[in-house]
Amino acid sequence: MLGVKCVGNFAAAHEKLVIGLTISMRVSSFFMPFFALFAGASGYYLRSMELKNVFDAYTGLPQRGALITYALIGLSLVFLCIILIFTLCAKAKFASPNGFVNAFGTEPLAYPSVFFIIGIVWLGATVVYFLSINAQGSIQLSELCFLILSALSAISVSLFAIEVYQNPRRKSKYALSIVPTIFMCFWLILLYRQNASNPILLSYCYQCLAIIASALGFYFTSGFIYNRPAPGKTVFSFFSAIYFCFVALADEHTVSIKLIFIAIIAINVIYSSMLIRNMARKDF
Numbered sequence: 001m002l003g004v005k006c007v008g009n010f011a012a013a014h015e016k017l018v019i020g021l022t023i024s025m026r027v028s029s030f031f032m033p034f035f036a037l038f039a040g041a042s043g044y045y046l047r048s049m050e051l052k053n054v055f056d057a058y059t060g061l062p063q064r065g066a067l068i069t070y071a072l073i074g075l076s077l078v079f080l081c082i083i084l085i086f087t088l089c090a091k092a093k094f095a096s097p098n099g100f101v102n103a104f105g106t107e108p109l110a111y112p113s114v115f116f117i118i119g120i121v122w123l124g125a126t127v128v129y130f131l132s133i134n135a136q137g138s139i140q141l142s143e144l145c146f147l148i149l150s151a152l153s154a155i156s157v158s159l160f161a162i163e164v165y166q167n168p169r170r171k172s173k174y175a176l177s178i179v180p181t182i183f184m185c186f187w188l189i190l191l192y193r194q195n196a197s198n199p200i201l202l203s204y205c206y207q208c209l210a211i212i213a214s215a216l217g218f219y220f221t222s223g224f225i226y227n228r229p230a231p232g233k234t235v236f237s238f239f240s241a242i243y244f245c246f247v248a249l250a251d252e253h254t255v256s257i258k259l260i261f262i263a264i265i266a267i268n269v270i271y272s273s274m275l276i277r278n279m280a281r282k283d284f
């Protein structure tokens with residue numbers, strides 16, 4: 001009788017633990033993306049003030065020892081430390097289910113619909129960017145590659161969301177999942193090429209970090225398709241991309257580029273919320 005009672009108490013405690021952890025992750029699936037957006041908005045404000053007050057209007061050189069610059073760097077480091085602690089704790093207590101649908105599972109209708117809209121916005125921004133460049137004269141090969149990869153990424157975001165639920169056995173989802181990663185890597189190379197002779201690293205460093213974090217986010221997301229999940233690294237990349245893309249919005253970009261950044265922010269917010277919510281499904 002004592003053994004049965006102990007087993008019963010253990011089962012009840014186990015059930016309460018599972019329920020408690022599930023609730024905590026569901027709360028985190030809403031709170032943490034919101035926290036990343038709030039931190040990103042704060043970083044956007046500081047970056048706007050930095051561009052307005054720290055950089056010289058004629059030379060483009062930043063002032064040394066500017067408090068706004070240190071404040072933005074400090075905010076970025078604090079944010080990265082917080083999300084690193086969160087991801088390490090989540091990784092220690094929870095595990096992500098195998099397979100993309102299990103890890104990011106949601107309503108088969110809602111998920112494709114939202115990502116279809118995001119893909120349309122991204123594609124529309126790419127078309128507008130093409131029209132603006134074309135109006136200025138001839139298009140360089142690097143810009144043409146950027147436009148093509150951006151358009152393919154926008155289309156792949158929408159098609160991937162449909163394929164992964166409608167027909168999981170089709171192999172097209174493997175190719176679709178890596179297109180955005182390729183685009184982000186090319187964008188990073190293009191940005192470096194455009195700023196190779198620019199000695200002012202502070203003028204484009206946050207855009208570099210935004211692109212790098214976005215590339216890692218897309219890369220680790222595709223890992224769930226190839227049965228190589230890394231939930232901790234994925235969540236960290238999602239939150240980093242949200243923050244740095246928000247900060248990069250303050251830089252001098254065309255409306256089209258800003259819309260692409262906004263589309264990437266939306267993708268990472270949705271993915272991070274979905275993944276954190278489903279990380280609660282772990283057998284103890």
